[in-house]
Amino acid sequence: MRKFLLSLTILFSFSSFIKAELLITQANVHIGDGAAPFTADILIRDGIIQKIASNISPQSNWEVLEANGLNVTPGLISPTSNIGMVEINALDDTRDDESSLLKSGFSLFHAFNPNSTLIPWNRSNGVTGTISSPSGSAFPFWGMGSYFLLDASMKITGLKDVAMYGRLGSSSGSRAEDILMIESLLRLAASIDLENIEDELDDSLLATKLELQPEDILAIRRLISEELPFVLETNRAADILQAIRLKETYGLNLILESVEEAPLVLTELASANIPVIIDPMDNIPDSFDELASSLDLASILDKAGIVIMFSTQRSHNYHLMRQGAGNAVAYGMNYNHAIRGMTKAVADIFRIPNRGSIAVGNYADLVIWDGDPLEPSTLPKYVYINGKNMDLNTRATRLTERYSKETDKPRVYLH
Amino acid sequence: MDGVFTQKGCEMIKSNYLVLFCAFLVVSSCGESTFQETGQKLRDQAFLSTYQPMVSENVVIVNANMFDGLGNEYKDFDILIRDGKIQEIGQNLVIDGANIIDAEGKWVTPGIIDIHSHMGVYPAPGVRTSSDGNEATAPVTAEVWAEHSVWTQDPQFVLALKGGITSFHVLPGSANLMGGRGTTFKNVPSNSIQAMKFPEAPHSLKMACGENPKRVYGSRRQSPSTRMGNMAGYRKAWIDAQEYYEDIKDGKDVKRDLKNDTLAGVLSGEITVQNHCYRADEMMMMIEMSKEFNYQIMTFHHAVEAYKVADVLAENGICAAMWADWWGFKHEAYDMVPANIAIVDQARGGTGCAIVHSDDAVGIQHLNQEAAKAIAAGNQAGYNISQARAMKWITYNPAKAAGILDQTGTLEVGKDADVVLWSGNPFSVYSKAEKVFIDGALAFDREKPELNPVTDFELGILNPNNSRIES
Numbered sequence: 001m002r003k004f005l006l007s008l009t010i011l012f013s014f015s016s017f018i019k020a021e022l023l024i025t026q027a028n029v030h031i032g033d034g035a036a037p038f039t040a041d042i043l044i045r046d047g048i049i050q051k052i053a054s055n056i057s058p059q060s061n062w063e064v065l066e067a068n069g070l071n072v073t074p075g076l077i078s079p080t081s082n083i084g085m086v087e088i089n090a091l092d093d094t095r096d097d098e099s100s101l102l103k104s105g106f107s108l109f110h111a112f113n114p115n116s117t118l119i120p121w122n123r124s125n126g127v128t129g130t131i132s133s134p135s136g137s138a139f140p141f142w143g144m145g146s147y148f149l150l151d152a153s154m155k156i157t158g159l160k161d162v163a164m165y166g167r168l169g170s171s172s173g174s175r176a177e178d179i180l181m182i183e184s185l186l187r188l189a190a191s192i193d194l195e196n197i198e199d200e201l202d203d204s205l206l207a208t209k210l211e212l213q214p215e216d217i218l219a220i221r222r223l224i225s226e227e228l229p230f231v232l233e234t235n236r237a238a239d240i241l242q243a244i245r246l247k248e249t250y251g252l253n254l255i256l257e258s259v260e261e262a263p264l265v266l267t268e269l270a271s272a273n274i275p276v277i278i279d280p281m282d283n284i285p286d287s288f289d290e291l292a293s294s295l296d297l298a299s300i301l302d303k304a305g306i307v308i309m310f311s312t313q314r315s316h317n318y319h320l321m322r323q324g325a326g327n328a329v330a331y332g333m334n335y336n337h338a339i340r341g342m343t344k345a346v347a348d349i350f351r352i353p354n355r356g357s358i359a360v361g362n363y364a365d366l367v368i369w370d371g372d373p374l375e376p377s378t379l380p381k382y383v384y385i386n387g388k389n390m391d392l393n394t395r396a397t398r399l400t401e402r403y404s405k406e407t408d409k410p411r412v413y414l415h
Numbered sequence: 416m417d418g419v420f421t422q423k424g425c426e427m428i429k430s431n432y433l434v435l436f437c438a439f440l441v442v443s444s445c446g447e448s449t450f451q452e453t454g455q456k457l458r459d460q461a462f463l464s465t466y467q468p469m470v471s472e473n474v475v476i477v478n479a480n481m482f483d484g485l486g487n488e489y490k491d492f493d494i495l496i497r498d499g500k501i502q503e504i505g506q507n508l509v510i511d512g513a514n515i516i517d518a519e520g521k522w523v524t525p526g527i528i529d530i531h532s533h534m535g536v537y538p539a540p541g542v543r544t545s546s547d548g549n550e551a552t553a554p555v556t557a558e559v560w561a562e563h564s565v566w567t568q569d570p571q572f573v574l575a576l577k578g579g580i581t582s583f584h585v586l587p588g589s590a591n592l593m594g595g596r597g598t599t600f601k602n603v604p605s606n607s608i609q610a611m612k613f614p615e616a617p618h619s620l621k622m623a624c625g626e627n628p629k630r631v632y633g634s635r636r637q638s639p640s641t642r643m644g645n646m647a648g649y650r651k652a653w654i655d656a657q658e659y660y661e662d663i664k665d666g667k668d669v670k671r672d673l674k675n676d677t678l679a680g681v682l683s684g685e686i687t688v689q690n691h692c693y694r695a696d697e698m699m700m701m702i703e704m705s706k707e708f709n710y711q712i713m714t715f716h717h718a719v720e721a722y723k724v725a726d727v728l729a730e731n732g733i734c735a736a737m738w739a740d741w742w743g744f745k746h747e748a749y750d751m752v753p754a755n756i757a758i759v760d761q762a763r764g765g766t767g768c769a770i771v772h773s774d775d776a777v778g779i780q781h782l783n784q785e786a787a788k789a790i791a792a793g794n795q796a797g798y799n800i801s802q803a804r805a806m807k808w809i810t811y812n813p814a815k816a817a818g819i820l821d822q823t824g825t826l827e828v829g830k831d832a833d834v835v836l837w838s839g840n841p842f843s844v845y846s847k848a849e850k851v852f853i854d855g856a857l858a859f860d861r862e863k864p865e866l867n868p869v870t871d872f873e874l875g876i877l878n879p880n881n882s883r884i885e886s
Binding site for chain 2: 086087090091117118264281283285286287290291292293294296313314315316317320323329330374375376377378379396397411
């Protein structure tokens with residue numbers, strides 16, 4: 001059974017770094033920690049942030065970028081996405097976000113495509129990292145998401161299986177049965193004899209009925225033994241209370257996603273110390289689980305001290321969490337908390353070391369914006385990953401150029 | 416009504432059939448006249464609008480920044496709203512008896528219009544029992560009308576209102592080649608769908624190119640299963656409709672057919688064509704087909720590749736209704752460029768007709784933000800798009816595409832007072848619609864939640880003493 005444990009070992013590799021100094025001067029620096037921005041210079045050496053201070057004197061061989069008051073934030077990290085996993089949603093053969101064999105044990109890590117067009121597109125819009133996550137299924141545990149750095153290097157930088165994803169809510173059967181299933185599997189996983197895992201699964205009526213593989217039960221075990229972050233999508237107020245009970249009963253490292261009815265159980269959620277992932281723009285009561293949905297959600301949760309991260313419903317456009325964050329602030333969320341929710345909060349909660357904030361010793365994943373990063377009309381001027389100035393060209397810029405030129409020839413000859 | 420149909424004898428006849436019969440007589444008696452030339456209706460119209468505006472404010476908004484929807488921007492302007500209409504626009508208006516709203520630092524725009532909505536036909540909650548947007552039982556269902564599926568208690572109407580939406584065009588879905596008629600509504604929920612219909616607004620015919628029809632019917636082993644099957648399907652329908660239309664024009668005794676009523680209405684020019692079409696090559700085919708059968712395409716919807724044929728669209732007077740940045744959910748949406756809207760707008764010396772549409776209950780609440788992204792992307796691509804120009808994308812142009820530009824879509828004296836007062840520049844994420852006037856009535860006031868609409872669905876649903884959300 002050792003091979004299963006080995007397969008869960010975290011992988012982490014490093015892409016290339018720039019061997020030089022870069023000094024960004026007079027930036028309006030958003031650390032990403034929820035504090036207000038301040039004016040400072042940022043010194044980057046060999047891809048690592050070395051110093052953040054006012055008036056750092058450049059040496060003659062340093063590259064200097066004058067930010068002149070422009071906003072600099074950490075590169076954005078999407079806490080859930082299809083990046084590298086789905087090229088075209090409606091084409092199954094371009095998708096790697098679903099498993100037919102595995103359930104909770106599904107790891108999509110080895111499917112990551114660093115040449116996906118989603119990477120340059122999202123990166124040119126300020127997203128430097130993502131947790132790519134499995135798509136939803138009828139089973140309450142969907143599988144595990146992995147972190148990826150969006151440097152588009154064939155030498156992939158990532159963290160394997162950083163979180164479990166799943167859902168609790170209306171289903172074809174009763175949610176009571178889903179809760180029973182979650183609890184039974186948590187107990188089974190906690191008590192299972194690792195030396196005899198296949199035999200024990202064979203002896204479990206539930207595991208047999210669900211056709212669980214050893215990987216499935218070992219992944220669920222990590223929720224308890226390693227406090228693997230568990231992102232549970234849920235909306236109905238009563239379901240949120242059930243989720244809190246599960247966290248407290250089983251010691252889960254729970255993150256709740258969507259939580260459109262959270263304002264109805266605000267005190268309970270706040271005292272359970274559970275961070276959330278929300279789309280602040282989704283105020284549609286899409287189902288009978290989401291009746292309390294409103295644009296005030298982010299503000300209400302923020303004021304209660306709940307840490308907020310952002311998702312977006314727009315396929316392929318994970319940078320639009322910025323627009324969501326902007327709307328959250330428009331309706332009362334703290335501005336600096338909104339920046340944190342796209343950067344350091346994600347790195348901290350999903351245990352991505354040395355990224356997500358502008359801090360000495362961290363990798364220099366930075367975005368320099370041409371305006372307020374929460375305005376939808378603002379665009380990145382520069383995106384740095386590991387201190388490297390990233391190319392902001394995309395298929396879209398190539399297509400735009402092709403169709404903007406005057407030509408007598410068929411446009412297939414313009415490239 | 417204009418034209419030959421104003422003869423008293425015809426007006427007094429109530430029955431649709433008799434009116435139709437009367438129309439034949441009148442048209443044939445006029446010899447050379449055609450329906451297009453006279454503006455004559457092919458059929459008497461059932462399910463006419465019974466919309467009655469709410470009581471208008473008598474109000475002057477002063478010191479406002481203003482985008483008029485015609486491409487102009489004004490500072491420190493005043494606008495007088497009275498009797499449901501825009502009465503005066505200018506500086507230092509001296510008004511007796513009107514309530515004054517000081518809009519210092521705020522902005523006034525025309526009411527925002529969405530040319531592509533499925534509110535009501537795909538209402539919230541999105542449950543099976545009220546999911547009524549696609550009559551996906553045959554590839555041509557021109558006989559169905561989206562308005563007959565609209566659930567008047569859809570809470571999405573009110574959410575859109577809070578985003579400044581005063582009118583919207585509800586379309587059938589895109590499962591079918593010809594999915595049925597679309598209808599334009601004033602955003603004033605009522606228990607009767609007729610009471611929401613925008614007066615005198617034309618119906619549209621929803622057509623769909625590409626992947627959706629061929630997927631839906633191909634998966635059932637029936638035609639169309641390919642794009643060539645799509646083309647054959649439309650053309651067969653137009654051939655039938657042409658014959659039906661010719662027979663009516665010739666005064667023949669034609670058995671009434673709902674499907675051909677709609678298609679012949681397109682051929683006669685009284686029904687607009689709103690055509691879901693992503694790919695440039697398919698748009699070109701649709702234009703060729705419109706010439707084959709002599710009808711005008713009003714708008715290509717979604718139009719992810721409109722930038723590839725922007726000049727052709729401008730030359731043919733066809734609008735493109737687009738998202739700012741949606742892509743990749745299917746193959747025909749793969750070639751998205753964020754400058755699409757700007758390129759369409761600037762085609763042929765700025766004669767293009769670009770529309771920002773939503774197709775989405777969240778997006779419809781933020782069309783101003785979607786336009787803001789499209790301005791930024793256009794300017795990044797080297798165009799010089801002003802905010803005043805971009806305001807046309809969500810007001811004037813969709814009003815034109817919906818056939819309601821004479822009544823709304825701009826701030827001009829005499830038009831319906833469909834007006835939004837924004838807390839700040841409407842292209843900023845931080846700005847909100849503070850007050851929304853529809854025909855001069857205060858349909859939404861952010862500062863007075865107790866006066867704002869709440870649908871039946873929302874009343875007492877989470878707590879008997881509250882509505883669904885309390886703001």
